[in-house]
Amino acid sequence: MPSSKMDHMISHLQGAFETDRLVFLPIEDEAQVKAFIYREFFLDPVNAGLAGLPGHATLQLCPQERARDMINGYVNGAHMATIICLKSRQESEDPQASADSIYSDDPPKPKLIGQLLLNDKGYSRVSISISIASEHQNKGYGREAINWALEWAFRWGAMNRVDINAASYNERAVMLYQSIGFVEEGIIRKALFMNGEFHNIHEFGILAGEWWALQRAQADSE
Numbered sequence: 482m483p484s485s486k487m488d489h490m491i492s493h494l495q496g497a498f499e500t501d502r503l504v505f506l507p508i509e510d511e512a513q514v515k516a517f518i519y520r521e522f523f524l525d526p527v528n529a530g531l532a533g534l535p536g537h538a539t540l541q542l543c544p545q546e547r548a549r550d551m552i553n554g555y556v557n558g559a560h561m562a563t564i565i566c567l568k569s570r571q572e573s574e575d576p577q578a579s580a581d582s583i584y585s586d587d588p589p590k591p592k593l594i595g596q597l598l599l600n601d602k603g604y605s606r607v608s609i610s611i612s613i614a615s616e617h618q619n620k621g622y623g624r625e626a627i628n629w630a631l632e633w634a635f636r637w638g639a640m641n642r643v644d645i646n647a648a649s650y651n652e653r654a655v656m657l658y659q660s661i662g663f664v665e666e667g668i669i670r671k672a673l674f675m676n677g678e679f680h681n682i683h684e685f686g687i688l689a690g691e692w693w694a695l696q697r698a699q700a701d702s703e
């Protein structure tokens with residue numbers, strides 16, 4: 482049967498909230514999700530120091546109540562706030578996770594591995610904040626999640642540009658963002674205090690036209 486415009490559209494829509502290994506869910510007001518975010522990204526000093534959570538002017542121990550308010554603040558203010566989950570049944574098996582609901586009664590429960598926010602910057606512009614839980618870092622999930630966010634922003638979200646920032650000492654993030662195709666656009670000098678000194682923040686951006694050109698180049702090479 483010849484493929485119609487509708488088939489073409491459906492084939493893209495079907496994968497709009499997932500990648501090969503990941504599925505993205507909205508961050509709901511659910512205890513299990515908030516506890517995961519608090520444990521992995523507020524109480525883990527390495528992740529907190531590398532990511533620089535909103536409102537954390539300096540590294541600090543944030544009480545759960547205050548963290549909940551901060552999470553609610555950035556989730557409510559975001560253009561889109563997602564929890565990153567593993568898709569694979571085998572990798573998702575987690576007896577603890579299945580004890581509570583995460584938006585569905587259907588087994589298996591997804592395994593939460595990170596959070597990704599698209600923060601509204603106005604004028605068809607969003608910025609990405611991303612954190613992956615320590616045990617799942619360096620397995621390509623960050624790259625996969627950021628590529629998904631760009632796909633969403635430019636294919637579905639009507640965005641013109643997407644920004645992302647990294648502290649100068651976060652060499653993994655800087656390397657990753659450049660290799661994805663973000664262009665370094667500026668440096669906010671000595672804006673982040675960590676480990677006894679002030680550090681620069683690197684600002685990156687990618688435009689819709691640049692992203693579509695990368696997609697075409699990738700399709701041509703396949």
Ligand SMILES: CC(C)(COP(=O)(O)OP(=O)(O)OC[C@H]1O[C@@H](n2cnc3c(N)ncnc32)[C@H](O)[C@@H]1OP(=O)(O)O)[C@@H](O)C(=O)NCCC(=O)NCCS
Pocket residue numbers: 527528531532533611612613614617618619620621622623624625646647648651652653654656657660
């Ligand atoms: C930054 C982060 C989102 C990246 O996600 P991830 O799943 O760990 O990263 P990936 O596995 O997709 O990719 C990491 C890349 O950095 C490379 N890398 C790892 N450590 C590195 C280092 N010290 N210096 C330079 N590159 C490094 C890896 O080789 C990989 O590159 P490759 O894909 O070419 O092999 C995640 O590590 C994280 O949440 N870190 C803590 C919080 C944070 O830094 N958030 C970002 C704030 S800007």
